[in-house]
Each structure stands twice: as C-alpha cells, then as structure tokens.
Amino acid sequence: MKFGHVFKQTLKNEGFPPDWVESAISYSQLKKCINRLTSELSEVGLNPQTLARLIKQVEERNAKEAQENTKHADSPLEYLLNHEDGPEKGGVQKPFQPKLLFHVNEKTGELDSAMLDEETKKKLHMLALESGLTDLRVLEEPDDSKSIESGASSHTVIGHECRRRPGYKTVEVQLTSDSEFFTKLSSELSGLETLQDREEKRMHDKIEELGKQVAKLTDPDRRSNKKLIAVWRQIFQIYVENDIFFGTRETDHGGHDAGMAAQRFQKFANTIAQQGLVDKFKKPECLQALTSFMNINREILQGLKFGEINRTAMTKILKKFDKQTNLNVARSTFPLTITYPSFSSHLAKAVCSELNTSILSHVPQIDDYSCPMCMEIKWRPVKLSCGHVFCIRCLIVMQTNKQHLCPLCRQRSVVDANSDNLDLELADFLKKWFPDEVKAKQKHNELMAGVDQYGEVYKDQCVVM
Amino acid sequence: MTTPKRIIKETERLVAEKVPGISAVPHDDNVRYFDVKIDGPSQSPYEGGVFNLELFLPDDYPMTPPKIRFLTKIYHPNIDRLGRICLDVLKSNWSPALQIRTILLSIQALLGAPNPDDPLANDVAQKWKEDEKAAIETARQWTQQHAKA
Numbered sequence A: 001m002k003f004g005h006v007f008k009q010t011l012k013n014e015g016f017p018p019d020w021v022e023s024a025i026s027y028s029q030l031k032k033c034i035n036r037l038t039s040e041l042s043e044v045g046l047n048p049q050t051l052a053r054l055i056k057q058v059e060e061r062n063a064k065e066a067q068e069n070t071k072h073a074d075s076p077l078e079y080l081l082n083h084e085d086g087p088e089k090g091g092v093q094k095p096f097q098p099k100l101l102f103h104v105n106e107k108t109g110e111l112d113s114a115m116l117d118e119e120t121k122k123k124l125h126m127l128a129l130e131s132g133l134t135d136l137r138v139l140e141e142p143d144d145s146k147s148i149e150s151g152a153s154s155h156t157v158i159g160h161e162c163r164r165r166p167g168y169k170t171v172e173v174q175l176t177s178d179s180e181f182f183t184k185l186s187s188e189l190s191g192l193e194t195l196q197d198r199e200e201k202r203m204h205d206k207i208e209e210l211g212k213q214v215a216k217l218t219d220p221d222r223r224s225n226k227k228l229i230a231v232w233r234q235i236f237q238i239y240v241e242n243d244i245f246f247g248t249r250e251t252d253h254g255g256h257d258a259g260m261a262a263q264r265f266q267k268f269a270n271t272i273a274q275q276g277l278v279d280k281f282k283k284p285e286c287l288q289a290l291t292s293f294m295n296i297n298r299e300i301l302q303g304l305k306f307g308e309i310n311r312t313a314m315t316k317i318l319k320k321f322d323k324q325t326n327l328n329v330a331r332s333t334f335p336l337t338i339t340y341p342s343f344s345s346h347l348a349k350a351v352c353s354e355l356n357t358s359i360l361s362h363v364p365q366i367d368d369y370s371c372p373m374c375m376e377i378k379w380r381p382v383k384l385s386c387g388h389v390f391c392i393r394c395l396i397v398m399q400t401n402k403q404h405l406c407p408l409c410r411q412r413s414v415v416d417a418n419s420d421n422l423d424l425e426l427a428d429f430l431k432k433w434f435p436d437e438v439k440a441k442q443k444h445n446e447l448m449a450g451v452d453q454y455g456e457v458y459k460d461q462c463v464v465m
Numbered sequence B: 001m002t003t004p005k006r007i008i009k010e011t012e013r014l015v016a017e018k019v020p021g022i023s024a025v026p027h028d029d030n031v032r033y034f035d036v037k038i039d040g041p042s043q044s045p046y047e048g049g050v051f052n053l054e055l056f057l058p059d060d061y062p063m064t065p066p067k068i069r070f071l072t073k074i075y076h077p078n079i080d081r082l083g084r085i086c087l088d089v090l091k092s093n094w095s096p097a098l099q100i101r102t103i104l105l106s107i108q109a110l111l112g113a114p115n116p117d118d119p120l121a122n123d124v125a126q127k128w129k130e131d132e133k134a135a136i137e138t139a140r141q142w143t144q145q146h147a148k149a
C-alpha cells in the first residue's frame, strides 16, 4: 500500500482528536507541490536526469577541491534554499527562497557547464534574455534592486544575483513550487510545535487535578484510606517497574517507541487486573482516579503514535522530493529550519516527569525506605552522625562486630551511634505509610535480638511456634 | 532457614538487570552459592576468554564480604594459582553496602587493569614487572588455552 494512503487511514482510524488531524503534515498536498516543481524544472529543460548529472558534477568538483584544498568556486550551478547574504534581522526567519543559480561566463556568454545539453542551454539563454539579461558579455555591477522579478512568468523567474564571482554572471532560476513546498512544510512543522505546547499545557492541568485527587485518596491520616494505600502503592510500583515510556535499566535506557510503549502499557494493565488490584477499589472515587490515570497514559501513547507517523510522513515526502527532482535536499542542503519538533518524545518526557512528581510521589515506595544493608524496611531508623540512615538491627550487628565505619561513606560514625540517633520523624512516617512492613520487621528484629541472647535454638523454637 | 531479603533482592536484580559481560546464577539447592562467568575485557590480554568463578555468601553476609575465586586458570598478578583474588574491597575495604554486582564489576575491572605492585601471585607479578610484554603474551596464551568458551 502506498504511504499516502496508509497515512490518511491512520489519521482517520486511530482516534486522534480532530485538531491533531488538522495539524498533521499534509502529505498529499506536498506531493502535488513536488509534481508541480518537477514540471517547472522540466520546462527549463531540467529534468531529473539532467539535474542528477549536474549535481553529480558539482559534488565531484567539491570533493576534488576539498582534496586539493583549493577553492575555485566554479561549479556550474548552485542550489540555494535561503539567502546567505545579510544577517537575519531581529531573529525573524526569512521565508525560504529556493533557487537554482547558473554561472555564465561573461566573456563568452557560455554557461559554465559542458554537461548541459544544447536544448537546456538554449532554454536558459532564452530565459536570461527574456528577463533583461540582454548582453551576457557586458561586465556590470549586479543590480540589487531585483526589479526584474516583475516581468517574470508565473512559475520561473530569472534575475541578477549579488553573489559575485569574477568573470561570471549568474542566472538565477527561482522555483515557485519549490518555495511553496518548503513554506508549507515549515509552517506545518511550526503548527505541530504549537499543538505540542498546547497539549503539554492541557495534560499538565489534567495531571495536577488527578494529583490532588490521589493525594486525598491516599492520605494516611484518613481512616477510610488505610487499606487502599497499599493497593495504590502496588499499582504504582507495577507501573514504575514496567518502564512504559522510558527504559531505566543499564541495557535499556532512553525513550521507547509507540509500539513498545503500547505493549508495556498493556502488560501493566493486565498485571494489575490479574492481581485483582482493580477489584479492590470499591469506592467510585478510586475507580475514577484510576481510570483517569489510565487515560492520561493512553493520551501519551496517542501522542507518541501521532508524532511517529508525522515524522515518517516528513521523511517520506523529503525523500520523494529528492527522488523526483534530484536536488538532494534531505542529504546535503537540508535546511536547519526543517527539524521535526520532537512532538512525541518531548511530550512523553514532560508528562511522565509530571506523573512522577504530582502523582506517583504521593504514595511512597518501600524501595526508597529500605536499609542499604539488609534491604528490608529501615526499622527502626537510626541516623548516623554522617547523615546516613540504617535499620537499628544492622547497626547493632556492626557494633558487635566492631565494624566502625559507615558502609556508605566510611566515616567513623557507626561506633558512637546510640539511642539518640533514632530518627523519630522518619519512624513516624514509616509507621504511617508502611504499617504492615514495620510490624513484620519489628518482629524480625525482636527475634534476632533473642537469637543474640539465647543462640540459634531460640530462633528455631520461634519458627516452629 | 528463610533466605534473607537482601539475598533475594540481589539475586532478582542480577537477573532483571544484567551487567554486560557478567553473569551470576545461584544454585537451585543453595541460594548462597553462585556460578559466575566473566568475559575478559576487550583490549586486555583476557579478551575473548570466558572465566568461571565461584561465589559464596557466608552466613553473616553482608557484614562480611562474599567469598569468591576463579575456577578457570588465569595468568594475572593479582590472582594466585588457587584462583584467589587480591582485591581490597574483598578484604579490608569491604563495606556491607557493596553488593555482588559491584564486586563482580571490580573483578572485571581488575582484569582490565592488572596491578603488579599489589600482588598476590608473587611470581606472576615479578614477571609482569620484569618484562610486561612477555607477561601479557603469556596471559593471552593462557586465555586461549584455558578460558575458551
């Protein structure tokens, strides 16, 4: 199937919002532009084959010059997408003015290219004459006012150029459809950028709203929330573990494409359903918040998909442009102003980091509060003079072993830790958010203290009980 | 006896987040005993070799370091004939916050940067200091002979 068709179908069937579809790259219109440009060019005798030959010649010359480190600047033609002369004023970008430049020997009136066939040369001469370049042999200062344009035909304009080259005059072919193509493409790209900003703001509001809701639903001071905090925590933990939009592991880091992200999101959704976590939400507010969370993720996925298909459309249309005109935009002269706004990945990144700060962070995860030594919850938490926090059990063992240095920074802070080092604030926090884990660890600590006192027998007996 | 949370967590992470060129698999019947494989670092005389090690977590791990030694014969100034490794973090510089993965990374780094001034295998270190070129060549030969997968 042709890409144009696939693109159209995707835009139609993927359920993108109408304003997205409107902002999408108008692939078929750009394609028509290319067709018009092709006929413009062939009217001056520049069919793709001729251009390919010419450009190849130019490239060979350039390569040779680079090799010999000389600059003769005598290539027969140049393809310009923008005025290079004169700095841009006030940061305003000039519109594209793509043109082909041919260099004409002032003495002989010959076009400086042996590769052009006679008919093309004739046509170019005709166009030069038509637009006022009556005597190609006369040496004169180029005219900057560009009054010639008024007498131009509808699609091609020939004029003087101020790019000087001693001994040569320049014939300029302005390409109307070409400039139409680039103007359209770049305005569409900036449209996509605007859309992205708008979407980011909209998602921001949505996430903020949901964040408030989640904060309320997981407030550990409310009795009615008690049981549900653990459920939220599990859901968010599974969410984080699935690395839906970004890899956080050594072997997989960076953004995921839409296909991969969709797959991972599906896995997340399946897992929380299988573990019966969704069923545990009886309160409608909880279900509603979860739905809203899922929807935000679906919207990020849609954004990724939309970005990818547009990126593909842009790459394809530029390739088509080159294939039909042989002007090699995508390869060499590709102008910087046509960089695709990173719609998808940028949006996903911004939105995900907000998800983290405004939603996931409302529910602390146990891994952030585990002791670096036993990897169980830091209960009871002891803060050493160096600032590092461990569970009391590990520190007692260290002190018994006469291991005096902090495991993380190697300062002598273990040796003089005592009950004053208990971190009461953190203890309250842990009791509030992780009551079950605290209870289990407390029991374990007591058991191990018993073992210290009475030996392994104590433990065996307790386990049997 | 139940397996400490720490060992469970470390093992899970070793499986979930593989370190390039390193693998550590616990025995089915003993969660404290690991079969370790380390690829010789590129641009070292051990390149192309795969080295087998055994790793054991003592009862008081992580208060004491894991016990680890090379099973594959290796010519290295800091590894002796019995495969014992001279590495400070396995001895005096051990910290209970270090993990299996960090230790294995240190050993991989040691293969890439032999240190004959802090030797364990005295004769190898001596050769290394006298004629580094020849020693490296020997290390390469041993790798071809003993560490080919």
Ligand SMILES: [Zn+2]
Pocket (backbone or CB within 6 Å): A371, A372, A373, A374, A375, A376, A390, A391, A392, A393, A394, A395
């Ligand atoms: Zn601990």
Ligand SMILES: [Zn+2]
Pocket (backbone or CB within 6 Å): A384, A386, A387, A388, A406, A407, A408, A409, A410, A411, A413
């Ligand atoms: Zn410390």
